[in-house]
Amino acid sequence: MSTIYLDHSATTPVDPRVLQAMIPYFTEIYGNASSAHYFGRSAENAIEEARETIAAVLKCKPKEIIFTSGGSESDNLAIRGAAWSARQQGKGTHLITTPIEHGAVGKTIDQLAALQGFERTVLPVDQYGFVSLEDFRKACKPGTTLASIMYANNEIGTIQPISELAAIAHEHGALFHTDAVQAAGQLSLDVNELNVDLLSISGHKFYGPKGVGALYIRDGVDITPAQTGGSHERGLRAGTQNTPLIVGLAEALKLAYEELETRTAHYKKVRDQLIGGIIANIPNARLTGHGSKRLPAHASFVFENIQSGALIHLLDDEGIAASAASACKTGSPDPSSVLLALGYSRELAACTLRLTVGTQTKRQDVEFTVKTLVSVVKGLTVQPTVVAQPVLA
Numbered sequence: 001m002s003t004i005y006l007d008h009s010a011t012t013p014v015d016p017r018v019l020q021a022m023i024p025y026f027t028e029i030y031g032n033a034s035s036a037h038y039f040g041r042s043a044e045n046a047i048e049e050a051r052e053t054i055a056a057v058l059k060c061k062p063k064e065i066i067f068t069s070g071g072s073e074s075d076n077l078a079i080r081g082a083a084w085s086a087r088q089q090g091k092g093t094h095l096i097t098t099p100i101e102h103g104a105v106g107k108t109i110d111q112l113a114a115l116q117g118f119e120r121t122v123l124p125v126d127q128y129g130f131v132s133l134e135d136f137r138k139a140c141k142p143g144t145t146l147a148s149i150m151y152a153n154n155e156i157g158t159i160q161p162i163s164e165l166a167a168i169a170h171e172h173g174a175l176f177h178t179d180a181v182q183a184a185g186q187l188s189l190d191v192n193e194l195n196v197d198l199l200s201i202s203g204h205k206f207y208g209p210k211g212v213g214a215l216y217i218r219d220g221v222d223i224t225p226a227q228t229g230g231s232h233e234r235g236l237r238a239g240t241q242n243t244p245l246i247v248g249l250a251e252a253l254k255l256a257y258e259e260l261e262t263r264t265a266h267y268k269k270v271r272d273q274l275i276g277g278i279i280a281n282i283p284n285a286r287l288t289g290h291g292s293k294r295l296p297a298h299a300s301f302v303f304e305n306i307q308s309g310a311l312i313h314l315l316d317d318e319g320i321a322a323s324a325a326s327a328c329k330t331g332s333p334d335p336s337s338v339l340l341a342l343g344y345s346r347e348l349a350a351c352t353l354r355l356t357v358g359t360q361t362k363r364q365d366v367e368f369t370v371k372t373l374v375s376v377v378k379g380l381t382v383q384p385t386v387v388a389q390p391v392l393a
């Protein structure tokens, strides 16, 4: 059975060109980048070249890029590192975030508050998931040291006004971190335009390998390492660098931005076809997130009275790989905390479907998906029992 993969926000396949670039670093240039001999120096050169490639996309200095094991680690390092350092310097302990962050941000800040006495403000979001600039301004105060607000949301695709938010943080002397894990490969990552101090990316969201990511740390921003040991990555992230994965991360990012225009034009075309087909043919479907200020590859819905778990399993049976916004492997998902924060009821927030397109998604895939979804939803819709009404005299 052929499978249609519509879960590119969860992960993407590795681009064959990326794989080719990585292979020699598993088999031939396998030295430890910290070793002084030829093998080590060759690995080190490849890592420094990868750093330059990534810096060119982010429009920053190579030394401002730190390699990590992925988006989660980049978020953890940015937040813990900046919060600890600011506290150590007596700058304050107040952190600001939103209720719709990925757990790598949300739970990290929760833990800093619960175990280490940091103060935390969680800003409200509107029905599309936007943070208000005014609310953010009001939340900033003396002692605010870091705000972490995601560039684009993984469940609803909403894109935040990052440069404006960062400007407000800077007016108050606070640092600004953004989780750009979902935005990378779809939106500009120019850190000067974005005005951010810290930015996280992860290779497997843009046709690179899993288990590798990067954190941009603006020159002059002080970070306390969260993982201690050797002096790798300027002493900010101990551990022997994973040369092949780092090479793959850089190659994938380079290709994504060389091909950004064609890729995003394609994403939007098939994504809009998908949204149009679903909204026109399924009466109980509603788009979640914003109509236009959303990631080009991202479509997300709620289906009234249709539990995500059942929907995902039935689509899977038909060869369509989709995901719910919430964990749904058991078939009885918890409501999505993101949708609850947007003001959805618990019932609707458990009826989510996320479809995210990729470079290989074809028009025929979308047509088949819409057709299949129409019949699956029809099958799952409980028909209301018609009760005869008494005739009133």
Ligand SMILES: Cc1ncc(COP(=O)(O)O)c(C=O)c1O
Residues within 6 Å of the ligand: 009, 010, 069, 070, 071, 072, 073, 075, 102, 104, 150, 152, 153, 154, 179, 181, 182, 202, 203, 211, 213
């Ligand atoms: C917005 C966001 N941040 C962070 C992560 C975590 O990235 P990684 O899987 O590389 O740890 C994800 C992964 O889905 C994500 O969507």
